[in-house]
Amino acid sequence: MSSGLSLPLIDLSSPDRATVAESIRQACIEYGFFYVINHGIGKGIFQKVFEESQKFFSLPLEEKMKLKRNDAHRGYTPLYAETLDTSTEFKGNFSCLYVWDLKESFYIGSNSQDDLNQWPSEESLPLWRDTMQSYHQDVMSVAKRLASLIALSLNLDDNFFERIGAWDFPMASVRLLHYPGELSACDNGKYGASAHSDYGIITLLVTDGVPGLQACLLNMEKDTNPQLWENVHHVNGAFIVNVGDLLERWTNCLFRSTLHRVLAIGKDRYSVAFFLDPNPDCLVECLESCCSDSHPPRFPPIRSGDYLKERLRVTYS
Numbered sequence: 001m002s003s004g005l006s007l008p009l010i011d012l013s014s015p016d017r018a019t020v021a022e023s024i025r026q027a028c029i030e031y032g033f034f035y036v037i038n039h040g041i042g043k044g045i046f047q048k049v050f051e052e053s054q055k056f057f058s059l060p061l062e063e064k065m066k067l068k069r070n071d072a073h074r075g076y077t078p079l080y081a082e083t084l085d086t087s088t089e090f091k092g093n094f095s096c097l098y099v100w101d102l103k104e105s106f107y108i109g110s111n112s113q114d115d116l117n118q119w120p121s122e123e124s125l126p127l128w129r130d131t132m133q134s135y136h137q138d139v140m141s142v143a144k145r146l147a148s149l150i151a152l153s154l155n156l157d158d159n160f161f162e163r164i165g166a167w168d169f170p171m172a173s174v175r176l177l178h179y180p181g182e183l184s185a186c187d188n189g190k191y192g193a194s195a196h197s198d199y200g201i202i203t204l205l206v207t208d209g210v211p212g213l214q215a216c217l218l219n220m221e222k223d224t225n226p227q228l229w230e231n232v233h234h235v236n237g238a239f240i241v242n243v244g245d246l247l248e249r250w251t252n253c254l255f256r257s258t259l260h261r262v263l264a265i266g267k268d269r270y271s272v273a274f275f276l277d278p279n280p281d282c283l284v285e286c287l288e289s290c291c292s293d294s295h296p297p298r299f300p301p302i303r304s305g306d307y308l309k310e311r312l313r314v315t316y317s
């Protein structure tokens with residue numbers, strides 16, 4: 001494992017959209033990961049989100065479990081609820097739940113379908129709901145600006161995603177994450193988040209600066225062995241953006257949805273991910289510019305909702 005590559009830095013305030021789109025294209029082909037700076041979300045907003053997130057995760061487990069993830073995929077997931085690396089096998093003692101990730105999380109869905117969301121009580125966390133709703137709105141608008149640059153980078157109209165209805169009722173969600181610092185003997189060898197690629201179009205991630213995130217930036221194929229893990233560093237104020245599997249499918253693997261993981265380093269770590277997933281009815285099929293007779297589509301067309309439902313089913317089964 002190397003000490004870390006420097007990933008491309010995309011400046012969202014640049015007026016030269018064509019050049020920015022070309023840089024995004026290069027980053028998505030080469031690494032599937034890049035940083036986004038000058039996106040317009042102030043440091044104060046991130047600070048508030050992290051403060052409120054920490055307050056929620058410090059509540060007693062029984063309080064958090066009252067908001068357990070519902071059928072609409074909103075709410076709390078406790079430690080060991082999830083396995084991202086479905087290739088990992090049980091090793092040894094079942095009571096140690098070897099493959100389950102050492103993290104807890106909370107999902108908040110689109111404001112447009114707010115009735116499906118779950119919220120901590122106003123008495124215990126009065127600023128929580130407003131903070132998260134307003135962050136969802138802000139990050140969604142950055143994500144849409146990025147998606148329009150991604151469309152440009154693929155020689156599509158910059159309103160491609162609007163035109164296909166991707167944002168009509170998007171499944172976009174904010175996910176608060178907490179990786180606990182205290183590890184038990186049983187947690188030896190476990191990951192905060194085991195190796196996975198994200199499922200949707202793109203993910204916009206911010207962390208509290210505690211290290212642990214790694215990505216297979218130099219492996220062009222997910223099943224390459226041995227896997228080479230690079231540290232992905234925190235850059236103050238920047239989003240870490242990565243390509244998800246749906247965008248990989250749309251681009252016939254031209255853009256890479258790169259494997260990544262979070263090490264459990266025995267230190268509390270907080271991060272906030274935003275998954276930009278399209279309207280469930282949106283058909284994801286190979287773009288014309290990404291296939292040819294010699295390079296036919298590698299995946300059949302699929303409705304985004306069907307694809308995401310199946311991925312989540314496996315993750316939480």
Ligand SMILES: O=C(O)CCC(=O)C(=O)O
Binds near residue numbers: 177207213271273
């Ligand atoms: O917490 C992190 O740094 C990464 C989280 C992540 O990869 C995910 O939730 O999909």
Ligand SMILES: [Fe+2]
Binds near residue numbers: 196197198203260
């Ligand atoms: Fe991820």
